[in-house]
Amino acid sequence: MTRAAIAARLTGFAALLLAASAGATDRAQASDDPAWAITEDLTTEIGPRPAGSDREAAARRWAVERLKAMGFANVREEAYRMPVWQRGEEAAWLTAPFLPQQLTVVGLGNSGATGAQGIEAEIVYFESYDALAAAPDSAVKGKIVFVDNQMKAAQDGSGYGYFGRGRFIGPNVAAKKGALAIVIRSIGTDSHRIAHAGVTNFADGVTPIPAAALSNPDADQLVRQWRRHPGALRLKLLLTPRRLEQQASGNVIAEVPGSDPAASPVILACHLDSWDQGTGAIDDAAGCGIITAAAKHVMAAGQPRRTIRILWAGAEEVGGFGGKAYFDAHGKERHAAALESDFGADRVWRVDFKLPDSAKPLTDRIAAALAPLGITRGKDPASGGTDIGALVAAGTPVIDLQQDGTRYFDIHHTPDDTLDKVDPAQLRQNVAAWTATLAILANSSDSELP
Amino acid sequence: MTRAAIAARLTGFAALLLAASAGATDRAQASDDPAWAITEDLTTEIGPRPAGSDREAAARRWAVERLKAMGFANVREEAYRMPVWQRGEEAAWLTAPFLPQQLTVVGLGNSGATGAQGIEAEIVYFESYDALAAAPDSAVKGKIVFVDNQMKAAQDGSGYGYFGRGRFIGPNVAAKKGALAIVIRSIGTDSHRIAHAGVTNFADGVTPIPAAALSNPDADQLVRQWRRHPGALRLKLLLTPRRLEQQASGNVIAEVPGSDPAASPVILACHLDSWDQGTGAIDDAAGCGIITAAAKHVMAAGQPRRTIRILWAGAEEVGGFGGKAYFDAHGKERHAAALESDFGADRVWRVDFKLPDSAKPLTDRIAAALAPLGITRGKDPASGGTDIGALVAAGTPVIDLQQDGTRYFDIHHTPDDTLDKVDPAQLRQNVAAWTATLAILANSSDSELP
Known part of the structure; x- marks a missing residue:
């Protein structure tokens, strides 16, 4: 795909970007947004999702159904077993x-x-x-x-x-x-x-x-x-508390197949499990909503060159079992880049990169696309999160869309992690930032990202 | 006492008023303040004080000891019995x-x-x-x-x-x-x-x-x-839950004896009991701190003409049993005026009166003394609170120093009613407002307030 074609496709996101900067806060409106819908539905219909529990299993079934209904391909559970600490x-x-x-x-x-x-x-x-x-x-x-x-x-x-x-x-x-x-x-x-x-x-x-x-x-x-x-x-x-050995857990994976089967995929991660006291709205239903809405928007704009793979990881909270299981199964595959959303639902305020030198023009394009959303480029290298930690440690390029964490630790891992803590306007800004970034990444050339 | 003498005495409160308007927020400083000390000590050493419980009884013993140590006269418990609903x-x-x-x-x-x-x-x-x-x-x-x-x-x-x-x-x-x-x-x-x-x-x-x-x-x-x-x-x-018949409860009363034994007293009320989920900091340890600090400051400035009576009422939360018991015991005595502090610890923003017409110059003096604290005169008649409700219904004159309730119902009757919700600067403003009002009231003439 030519640069001009990519640029043309990006203008398709203009309305989305505009909506995010307008900052409308009507929750009724937000219910048309796939990020809000995933966050609301998962926290309402499943609620708490402790790692290795029946509730996490129900959330996986719910996730598979939802991701299929949204039109993603290759939607599947990938199972693993893990020890469980039960309150x-x-x-x-x-x-x-x-x-x-x-x-x-x-x-x-x-x-x-x-x-x-x-x-x-x-x-x-x-x-x-x-x-x-x-x-x-x-x-x-x-x-x-x-x-x-x-x-x-x-x-x-x-x-x-x-x-x-x-x-x-x-x-x-x-x-x-x-x-x-x-x-x-x-x-x-x-x-x-x-x-x-x-x-x-x-x-x-x-x-x-x-x-x-x-x-x-x-x-x-x-x-x-x-x-x-x-x-x-x-x-x-x-x-x-008590300990249970080897309980069932799993990841849920879905894809937007790319037009170039030889191109390495971009992987986007969040986690499906939550702590048990709240309903895991900011940690991390919103993260799953954000990455999935971005993939959906890019998919809707036309088939990307690279495959986009979405990982809704299991059992992050208790030791990153899902991320490890993903790496065990897929760590030898080449990944163009990995990104994770697991720091709440407040606005993205900074972007950090850790990409090969060949990706310099790519990072400039992403930074330029994010600037109108009020996002500036950080000085530190990106480091990813738990669910992509093993991939990053193995050298996968990574981008961090850093969220505002000012009030994150007011809510983190408490009974207060409920849907009312998610601000629809900030959630939309996240989706806009992820969509803009993903559109560029998923259509990047092999010379920039091998 | 002449008006001039009263005016001279009032200048003694100038520093206090100034400190309140300065709005210093250092909690260490606040620990020298009797209002803060009462609030902190009661919530820390007794904690929750459900009506008719052993904890409320412990709070009464604590209160008697504290009020005696502060130099008040006629400090006593006045017992009554009441039915108790137990969680x-x-x-x-x-x-x-x-x-x-x-x-x-x-x-x-x-x-x-x-x-x-x-x-x-x-x-x-x-x-x-x-x-x-x-x-x-x-x-x-x-x-x-x-x-x-x-x-x-x-x-x-x-x-x-x-x-x-x-x-x-x-x-x-x-x-x-x-x-x-x-x-x-x-x-x-x-x-x-x-x-x-x-x-x-x-x-x-x-x-x-x-x-x-x-x-x-x-x-x-x-x-x-x-x-x-x-x-x-x-x-x-x-x-x-279960119901217990006729449990012990009681009021705690203390006085600053006035110089004129024939003059009717001013009564200041708060309540000592609290709901059980929190430690009753804003509801109503702070109220007891505010009224008691004001009485202490007026006492320290020299003997007032009227007796100041402090009522730390019992069992307010579950039906105002303490206020009723006070009225049963003292309702036939003449009271010059009644005031209650039971709406948190945020600043006083308005003053309302319900006084006899003869008190017009008195209300003007009080309103003038409160204006520098940012307190304006309301249009509604004062109505008092539960602990003085029976007195007010029987015609006792009343003044309401209305507190800012914007965040009161965030905390009211919840586990969150704890000391950290009390802002020392706003608590000091309350004390300054009460002290200024009380100094005028306690030295008012019989022609103004019979």
């Missing part, structure tokens, strides 16, 4: 030094269990993950560790890595030092009585201890009590 | 037409019980309380009623009366029509997965049915499902 009863009370007060708590994925009677012990306070890591075993042994560690909001989501250590590896460190259990301040930026879930991981040979997150206001309360009576706080914790 | 287990699931989805729910005070196994039935949707009231019994009989009814935020809190009918009397109406149970959209203006509690009342001879409120996002979900499959929705509801 049980969860509760916590500060039992001393004041009258018992119940706290809002959520167990962390891979947490150990307290037994049906719960456990009660003295709390030991640490200001940060680093303070816990530096503490002698004697300060921790037989106690319930609390890690205070207040994440602040940032547009690029930075801070999740730093503060997230309290959750990612804090429990493992506490377990190795002999702690009875651990509670952390939620890795979240809101001030509501909702606790942020997420996985933690224990090293081989380390027995998992009970591990939970408190809501921010509950953590504040614990800190105030600690400051009044350091050393006198006690916590009762009840967590009764 | 049990609470859960709800949409069981059809899709895979079961758990909803965030809270039982309404005075709700009936479902039994330990819960109940499950078809849902019937009503757009509003009026639609329910107009429905024939046959539309409701044997079903679980849902009343949609989305309250919007307003600065003056208007809308609570109109939308609140869904909670106040919706369950009674549904019960009379033969409904099996009722769930309502929370009477609240937020979009979080937190349900708003509150009492409902069944008429004599009407058997209470199970009655609960859904969070706004859960109500949205129910509505979306209803629109897709009207008539096909089923709800499983579990509510196991």
Whole structure:
């Protein structure tokens, strides 16, 4: 296809771009938009979609039906099996030094269990993950560790890595030092009585201890009590999760076949599973809506040169099992580029690239197409997300359409991850950005992207 | 005391007024403020304070100790007994037409019980309380009623009366029509997965049915499902509350004795009890902090002419038992004026009066003192609150220092009613407004206020 032909096709998106910049917010209107429709329907008809559960399986069946109905080709499930951590009863009370007060708590994925009677012990306070890591075993042994560690909001989501250590590896460190259990301040930026879930991981040979997150206001309360009576706080914790071996999970894949069978495909990823407390609207129904709407729009504009492959990955939240299974099955195939949408539904504000040098004119065309949407080019290389992580690690070129994360960690992994948090106008801007990018990518030449 | 002496005394508050208008927000600073200290300490050391519970009793003991330590006179508990509705287990699931989805729910005070196994039935949707009231019994009989009814935020809190009918009397109406149970959209203006509690009342001879409120996002979900499959929705509801007869409750009273024993006192009220889901920071620890700080500041400036009586009422949330008990004990005493703080901790924006005509110069002095704090005079007569309701009904003069209620119903009666929702700068503005008003009132002449 000539440059002129591609340019002509791109003008087909002009109306879409205009609609996005106009920023209309009528949700009724939005229901005509495939991104909104996927987000609304998946969160309403399926709701929570925990990895390896019957609900995730129902979501896969729903996804296959929806993607076929939208006209995609080669729609299929690709199954795999995985171990599952299943939430049980969860509760916590500060039992001393004041009258018992119940706290809002959520167990962390891979947490150990307290037994049906719960456990009660003295709390030991640490200001940060680093303070816990530096503490002698004697300060921790037989106690319930609390890690205070207040994440602040940032547009690029930075801070999740730093503060997230309290959750990612804090429990493992506490377990190795002999702690009875651990509670952390939620890795979240809101001030509501909702606790942020997420996985933690224990090293081989380390027995998992009970591990939970408190809501921010509950953590504040614990800190105030600690400051009044350091050393006198006690916590009762009840967590009764269980582990299931080798449960069924799977990816859902769909394609827009390209006109040139020899050309390597572009892969777009999101994840179908969600944490169980909310309905997974911003994490990640909206991501699936965005990439799928973009593919649909490009398909509607005429057959692209490259095949577009959509991956609705399974089991992202608990360790990226879907992305790994995709790589195991398809990692040896050549992919022209990989993109993932998994950071909510707020507007794209920056684009980052990690493409071969030959793609310089391509990146310039994409950056020029995105500028009218208010998207500027970043200085950092793109890095992708969990579902395409193995592909990127193996050298697949990648583009990140960075979403505004200012309020993402208010909602992330909480009961509050529901449809009302998705702004239809910003969702449309995402679709416009993805459509513009995909149209250029899917029609790029082999000299630019091999 | 001469007008000049009063004027001189008032200049003592100049620094306070200035501090409030400066709007410093440092919470560390705020900890020197008695209003903040009361709010923080009560919510931290006691936490939730349900009416007629051991926790409310602990709060009374705490209050007596605190008020004595602050230098008030005649600090005492005044006991009464009352029936108590005690929350049990609470859960709800949409069981059809899709895979079961758990909803965030809270039982309404005075709700009936479902039994330990819960109940499950078809849902019937009503757009509003009026639609329910107009429905024939046959539309409701044997079903679980849902009343949609989305309250919007307003600065003056208007809308609570109109939308609140869904909670106040919706369950009674549904019960009379033969409904099996009722769930309502929370009477609240937020979009979080937190349900708003509150009492409902069944008429004599009407058997209470199970009655609960859904969070706004859960109500949205129910509505979306209803629109897709009207008539096909089923709800499983579990509510196991119980009723306790004649439990101990009480008011806490403290005074600043006036220099003129013949002068009628000014009474300032707040309530000590709170709903159980949060720690009752904005409802109404802050109110107790505000009125008490104002009395303390006026006392510190020199003995006022009139006695200032502080009423920390018990059991307001469940029917104003404390206010009624106060009226039973003291209703025959003459009160110069009554004021109540029970609408959060955001700034006072308007002042309303309902005083005798003789008080015209007094109202002008108060309005002039409040204007520098950004407070304007309203057109409506003051009406007071629940704790002084019986006094006002009996003709006691009343002044309302109206607080900004724009975000009050985001938090009201939810787990989110915690200390972090109190803005120290706005709390200080409240104290300044109350102090200025009280200084004038407590030194007013008998010719102005008999």
